[in-house]
Amino acid sequence: MAEQGSSGQGLAARQAAAALLRGVLIDGKLLSELPTPKLQDAGDLARAQRLAVTTLRWMDRADRLLGRYLRKMPPPEAMVLLRLGTVEICEESAAGHGVVNAMVSLAQKHPDTRHFKGLINATLRKVSTEGPAKWASLPTPQLPKWLRKPLIADYTKPVIAAMEGVQAGLPPLDITPKNGDSAALAARLGGEVMPGGSVRLREYGQVSRMDGFAEGDWWVQDMSAALPVQLLQLNDGEKALDLCAAPGGKTMQMAALGADVTALDLSEKRMQRVQENLTRTGLKANLVTGDALEHQGQYDAILLDAPCSATGTMRRHPDLARAKDGSDFPGLFELQERMIDHALTLLAPGGRLVFCTCSLLPDEGEIQIEDALKRHNDLEVADIDLPDLPGEWRSKEGGLRLRPDYLAEQGGMDGFYMAILRKT
Template sequence: MSPQPKQTARSAALTLLNEVLGENRLMSELLGQGVLQGLDPADRARAQRLALETMRGLERADRLLQKHLRKNPPLSVRNILRLATVELCQGGDAHGVVNEAVNLTAQDKRTQPMKGMVNAVLRKIAATGPEAWTHLRAPRLPKWLRDPLVMAYSGDVVAGFELAHFAGAPLDLTAKNDATAVAKATGGTLTSTGSIRLQQAGQVSALPGFDAGDWWVQDAAAALPAKVLNAQPGEIVLDMCAAPGGKTMQLAATGADVTAIDLSESRIARVTENLTRTGLQARLIAGDALDHQGRYDAILLDAPCSATGTIRRHPDLPLAKDGSDFGALIDLQEQMIDHALTLLKPGGRLVFCTCSLLPDEGECQIEDALARHPDLKADRNSLNLPGIDPAWITEEGGLRLRPDYWADQGGMDGFYMACLTT
C-alpha cells in the first residue's frame, strides 16, 4: 500500500471545502472534530484562511472558471479549481498554486485523468483572472436567505451586507478589566463601544495577554448584550445559553454571582477552559435551559438562532444551510423567553438577543413577547450606551445591529437585543 500524501494547508483547505459544499457540514463542527489536528499551528491557520476566503469568493471564482470549462467536473476537482482561483486572484504565486492543484487532482485515481485540464484552466486564470476578479460584484447570498432579507430591509441594504460579508471580519477582543491597556499591548484600537479591534491579528494565542487571561475574542456586537444587562456586584445572574462563554465572562467580571447553562457538555467544557484562563468564576451547568429552575435578578438569553448575523466570519453558513430549521428555532426562542420570565424575581430584567439578521428572530419575537405578557416592558434606557447610534434603536424598543454598520472600520456582526423588565 502506498503511503498517504502528507497533509498540507491547501489539501486541508480542500477537505474543509469538500465537507461544507458536499456534505453540508459547518466549519465549526469540522474543526471541533479535529480535521486540522495533523497540521502545525501556522498551517492550521492558513488552511482555515484559504477555505474561508474561497467560500467568500465562491461566486467570483465560479464566474471566472465557467469561461474555461465546457462542463462541470466532479465537486472535488471543482473545489481544487475554486481554491486555486481565489488564491491566484488574491496574489498567490502562480507556480506553487498551480503545481499543488495539479498534484491534488492526481492524488485520487478517479480524478487523476483531469490533471491536464486543471493545469490548463489554472494557467489561463493566472494570466487573466487577477484583473477580471476586481471587476466582479461582491458575491451574493443564496436566494433562500437573500429574498427574506431584501423583504425585511431592501436590496440596497442587503447589498451592503454582502460587501461586509465579502470583506471578512477583523478580530475583536473584550478586556477583562482595562480595555485601554489591552489595546496598547496588542496594537489594537478601541471601538466606540469599548471593544478592542485588530485588523491583522495573526495567531490569537500568541497575542500579548492571552496566557494571562486579560481578554477574550468576542465580536464588538456580541459584547453589547451583557452591557445592556448591566449586571451589578452581588446580583444573582443567569446566562441561559452560555457557550462559548464570552458573555459569561463579561457577567462574571462585574462581580455578579453567575450561573451559566448550556445544553452541550463539550461546549460547557469550553466555557470552563475560558473561565480558567481568565481567572473568572461562574457556576456551570450542562443541561436543558427549559428545565432549569431558580430565581434571578437578571437573565441573559442569547437564544439558539440562524446565526445569519455572523456570515462575515462564517461564510460556510449560507453554503451549508438552507433555512429549513428556521421555524423550529423561532418556536424555541419563544419558549425560552417565556420560561426565562418565570425565573425572574419581581422587578428583574431579561436581555434577549440573537446573532441573526432576520426580524422573525429579533424584532418580531419582542413584539410577540410584549403582546403575550401585558405587564412586560422594553427598557429603552438600557440601550443608552457609549457608541450606540440612536438610529439603531427599533420601534418596539430593541437594538438592531447590522454588518454594514461601521463599514469603514470593518463592520460588526448582525445582532438583535432587547431588555425586558417585569
C-alpha cells in the same frame, strides 16, 4: 514540514483545505462540525483553515470567473479544486504554475476527481493567465440566493450590498477587557475603542501569544456580542443567569461585573471551554450542563443568547451561508419562543431578561419580541440606557438591531439583535 512533491511546497495544506471545502459544500456541514485536519505541521494546519475560509468568502466571485471558461459545471468535487485554485491565484496572488500543479495532483489523488484532471489543468491555466487582471473588476461576492432574497425583502438591496461589501473583507479582532478599562488596553495593544467599549485591533498575530492573553486580562469577543450584557446593567452581587452560555464571553463579562453568575449550556464539551476561559481569566461562575427549558431557579437578571441561524456572523464564518439552506430555520424560531417563555418564569420580581440572537433575520429578533408581548400581557420592552450608541442602531419596538455594514470603514460588526424585557 510541509509536504513536498511535483506540486511544490504546501500540498498537504491544500489537500486539507479541499477536504474542509468538501465537508461544507458537499456534505453540508459547518467548519466547526468537521474534524480538525491531521497535519504534522501547525503552519500547514493554519494555512489549510485560512485557504478554506478565504475560498468560501470569495466563492461567488470565483464562480463568476470560472463561468467564463467552463461550458458546463463539472461535478461538485471538481468544483472544489477549481474554486480553491482560483481563489489562491487571484485573491492570494499565489504563483499560478504551482497552484495548477497542486490542484492536478490533488485531482489525481481523489477518485471522484481523477477523470477531471485535464479539465482542471486547462481551466486553471487560463485562470492563472487571465484571471488576476479580471478579478478586481468582478462584482463583490453575493450571498446565496436562498438567503439573499429574503434579506433584501427585509433590508432593501442597497443595504444587503453594503453588508456583502463588509463580509468580503477580513474582519478585525475585537477584545473585551476584564477590568473594563478599554482606553488602557487599546493603548497597550495599539487598538481603538469602539462604541460600547470593545477594543478593536486591525493588525494582530497569534491570539494566544498576544500581550495579556495568558494573564487573562482580556478575551476575544465581537463588539456586537459584548453589548447584551451591558444592557442588563448588572449590580454587584445580583443573581444572574447566562442561558446558552458557551463559549463563555458573556459569562466572563457578567462575572467581571461582580454578579453571582450561573452559566448553563446543553453541551458538556462546550462547557469545558467556558471553564477554560474562566480559569484563564481568574473569574468564577457556577457551571451547569443541562437543558435551558428544564432549568429552575429565580434570578435578578437573565441573558438568553438563544440558538439561532447565526446569519449575523457570516463575516467571520462564511461557511454558514454555504452549508445551510434555511430548512432548519422554522424549528429555531419555535425554540426561541419556548425559551423566552420559560426564561420569563425564572425572573425574580423586578428582574429583567435580555433576549439576543446573532442573526440578521427579523423572525429571530424584532418579530420574536413583538410576539412575546402579544403572548404576555404583563411584559414590556425596557429602555436601553447606553447613550453612546448611534440612534440608527435602535429598532422601533425598543431593541437594538446591529448590522455588518454599520461602522463599515472601521471593519463593520457582527449582525445582532437584542432587547430588554421586564414584567410590568
